[in-house]
Amino acid sequence: MNRAFNRKKDKSWMHTPEALAKHYIGYNAKFLGNTEVDQPKGTEVVKDAVRKLKFQRHIKKSEGQKTPKVELQISIYGVKILDPKTKDVQYNCQLHRISFCADDKTDKRIFTFICKDSESNKHLCYVFDSEKCAEEITLTIGQAFDLAYKKFLESGGKDVETRKQIGTLQKRIQELETENSDLKTQLQDLEEQLKISPVPPGGSLNMKPQSTDVFDMVPFSAVTPLVPIPASNGTPPPPPTTSPPDIRKDLFGAEPFDPFTCGSADFPPDIQSQLDEMQEGFTMGLTLEGTVFSLDPLGSRC
Numbered sequence: 001m002n003r004a005f006n007r008k009k010d011k012s013w014m015h016t017p018e019a020l021a022k023h024y025i026g027y028n029a030k031f032l033g034n035t036e037v038d039q040p041k042g043t044e045v046v047k048d049a050v051r052k053l054k055f056q057r058h059i060k061k062s063e064g065q066k067t068p069k070v071e072l073q074i075s076i077y078g079v080k081i082l083d084p085k086t087k088d089v090q091y092n093c094q095l096h097r098i099s100f101c102a103d104d105k106t107d108k109r110i111f112t113f114i115c116k117d118s119e120s121n122k123h124l125c126y127v128f129d130s131e132k133c134a135e136e137i138t139l140t141i142g143q144a145f146d147l148a149y150k151k152f153l154e155s156g157g158k159d160v161e162t163r164k165q166i167g168t169l170q171k172r173i174q175e176l177e178t179e180n181s182d183l184k185t186q187l188q189d190l191e192e193q194l195k196i197s198p199v200p201p202g203g204s205l206n207m208k209p210q211s212t213d214v215f216d217m218v219p220f221s222a223v224t225p226l227v228p229i230p231a232s233n234g235t236p237p238p239p240p241t242t243s244p245p246d247i248r249k250d251l252f253g254a255e256p257f258d259p260f261t262c263g264s265a266d267f268p269p270d271i272q273s274q275l276d277e278m279q280e281g282f283t284m285g286l287t288l289e290g291t292v293f294s295l296d297p298l299g300s301r302c
Helices: 017-021 043-062 134-155 158-196 269-282
Strands: 025-037 069-075 078-082 089-094 098-103 110-116 123-129 286-288 291-293
Touching (some): 017 069, 017 134, 025 043, 043 098, 043 123, 069 134, 089 110, 089 158, 098 134, 110 134, 123 134
Antiparallel strands (some): 025 069, 069 078, 078 089, 098 110, 110 123
């Protein structure tokens, strides 16, 4: 790594080795963004990136957008860029991928570092605005490099592979957490849909209830034939046996009364003679315009 902060190598480090090896040092800053650069190091490369991102920030300010604030966590494993409120990791720049780090001497608020992206393998320059700590943040990153390099020499290079594996696992954990959050959201949406439109327990059949009358009875229609209901054992019931209606019986099942067909022994002789005379008089047919009328004993037409 090309250390732009080696001008102060004679100055003692600001933090204890344990703070960077076992924990991290945190700083708050404004994040101007990152942009791709064509070189992994160089002061001029960094200056061009700073000018580009400052210009973009002025345009966003004119549109009413504020520069987002971030939290930096610096350790011997890298530099993490987090949301200060939610603590969500926005970028995880592993230390062995950082190739250049510097603070701007013309603007004491600006510091930058160049990191190689693990997915695209492009070199990205990250630019930050810290009101008071720009130089201190640069020195802290430099101290983390020195400690990581010493640990690398002590472990014979094994520690670098361990950090790579840890970084890969951390990235995979973040992907799984995001996937789990998406699945929870989909599950909540499905539960809301089930609450709005529940499925009938017997399936998706739409059974329309049959209308009933005021006495909660199914209306009877003599024209509509009755449909036999299958028996519980699955076999159809036998066809209903219907007998032709007996026209010689009245509504109550009794034979209709006809006083003229009764036998002579049914009435006294005087009454029978009167009935015979009535029978003779009423059996006479009257013809009116080709239509024959017959009157019953009560005098009604039939």
